[in-house]
Amino acid sequence: MIAMRRLILAAAAALALAACGANERAARHDPELDRLFVQLEQAPDAETAAPIQQAIMAKWSDSGSPTVNVLIERATAAAAEGDAEMAEGFLDQASALAPDYAEPWRLRANIAYGAEDYAGAIEAIQETLKREPRHFGAMAGLGLIYEELGQHRAALEAFRAALVVHPHYEVALEGVRRLEPRVDGRDA
Template identity: 45%
Template structure:
């Protein structure tokens, strides 16, 4: 809930527009330097489950996973649950949106995800995927709105939390970014890249031990 409150606080600013200085800061950080960090995505060979599984049980197993391979297998099952929209049409639109995003056709991908969210407004993964595309376009205001809605419905969505942290980083909100990354790692201890992000931000926000 602490991260969700941070989102709401930042949305007070973002509701009108992302401040110009924040956009300039983000552009300076990424322009000509590197590709932007991406939030976690489901496995490419994700198999959709045939029925619903208790997510509480899966998250408990994930925290107690004995090694990385076991954790990734459980993580894939969680993604499989999240990708179930409950609508055949929404699932089809999601598949097409994923294909469009892979082909770098973000305009089409966004149109398809808009249709997903309109059809299934409570479908968390539709909003999370759309937030990723908004983030890549540096439309941070729209991305934050989608992430706030996603996390209100599924506070354990570690992918959305990492996406939130990345946006906070781009906006220079390092303390909020660190909190989001830490919450994501607490939910999924084997997230790629997140421990390094936490280490770098901890040194920056809290200082190095002397």
């Protein structure tokens, strides 16, 4: 009963917010983000890369719409409380308002992964990467999923793809260190 009421409220809120034009920033080209990615790729070490990574993640977390940002915050809080259904409702609203924004899909991937729905997590990561092909966190997440599924070659490729974008990304570096000895010289 409570879950149904939450879904009805979420749907009503989505209809009320639909007129806000929240997709404007997600569809725009962002020269500042492009510049940050160039700096990230050229960073000589992890210490130099860390603030650049944080700046990129801050840009990703801002949809450009206060409405969408609030929906993402609520989805994150609902997921943290273990209410995946409520979180998905907020993410559906955010995606409806900003269909080109990657962050709702990244959060969906996290929720699916937490529920051990690896197919759902992979699908959500693919959607994330359609919207932000440079999302090194999504690529590394894909590597972790493939590794957990025993698909070591695919995992290694995903970690390596993340390192092309962010050469000092620790999750991807660790994945490559773990998997290269197992994968090199044979098909996994």
